[in-house]
Ligand SMILES: Nc1nc2c(ncn2[C@@H]2O[C@H](COP(=O)(O)OP(=O)(O)OP(=O)(O)O)[C@@H](O)[C@H]2O)c(=O)[nH]1
């Protein structure tokens with residue numbers, strides 16, 4: 001653990017978070033590694049650091065190899081109760097799927113790389129508004145990385161679910177493998193982890209730590225780890241059961257776990273036995289999947305249902321002046337009281353003093369909680385301003 005390290009190694013590790021460029025990050029990590037004594041107790045940390053260093057070097061090479069033109073604005077405003085990103089190779093049918101699910105009119109064409117900026121639409125399912133983002137392709141039709149890859153993956157990183165759209169008629173196995181790989185090099189892991197560590201760095205305000213699930217560490221131990229690793233101002237959410245080592249690993253390797261689903265598209269023009277083989281590949285790496293054809297209106301409902309269920313949203317009831325809402329809001333796991341207030345109304349979020357919560361997440365029913373409190377499925381919340 002960093003706590004057992006010599007002071008100069010700790011100081012070096014702490015410097016890392018302030019590094020601005022990849023070059024700088026590589027230099028600092030290399031120095032930190034050289035300052036960490038090589039013994040059993042530091043083995044894991046050294047391995048994590050070497051892994052991160054290798055990734056940074058790869059990133060650096062990649063950047064040198066390709067000169068991307070311009071840095072046009074490529075931002076997406078999150079709207080609705082949850083967001084799903086459609087990601088994949090050129091021509092796989094992402095825009096067709098967006099249009100089918102939401103009635104949007106993202107341009108669709110037979111030629112690859114039609115979509116050159118994100119297109120948005122709102123899918124309505126069981127009264128819930130789910131935002132769908134159609135992203136420029138991250139692989140060309142020949143399955144080479146496109147110049148959009150980093151930006152598209154950057155947006156997908158902030159989504160609640162990544163839907164990987166696979167074109168069943170264009171080397172589907174290679175597609176899925178290359179996409180998983182590309183996400184990994186951008187720090188996104190879609191293979192199931194026990195816990196999800198979400199870090200939002202801030203300019204000021206110190207550390208805010210929110211945990212949900214069983215931990216083998218105390219609040220102070222976690223705070224110390226964050227300080228040792230150079231985190232000064234940030235909101236850190238840890239969702240799911242975790243050990244200090246697992247948290248450390250994710251912080252150092254800077255990888256985020258994301259929920260994902262594979263959409264095997266164009267099933268209308270591919271023989272059934274061929275599809276069965278593809279499906280096994282997804283099963284083998286533990287990914288959820290659906291086989292569909294975006295061209296048929298009949299697939300719309302089942303696609304909506306599958307995507308919605310894959311979000312694994314929690315149901316939260318709100319209450320005003322003692323009257324509970326008849327229908328729940330559906331929110332991503334890990335939503336805090338503050339975030340709930342923001343969804344209800346910006347003014348409520350600003351003026352909120354505290355909230356009272358009834359349900360599984362509280363020991364004392366109706367007890368007062370602060371803005372950082374993480375809600376659970378079935379909770380009833382009254383926000384007081
Ligand atoms: N047969 C069949 N064709 C489809 C299906 N889905 C999409 N297509 C066709 O595939 C082509 C590409 O579809 P798009 O939706 O533009 O694909 P995209 O992934 O958005 O591709 P780019 O934005 O160009 O990278 C179009 O000609 C679509 O009509 C499907 O399920 N079956």
Ligand SMILES: [Mg+2]
Pocket residue numbers: 094095096107108114115134
């Ligand atoms: Mg498109």
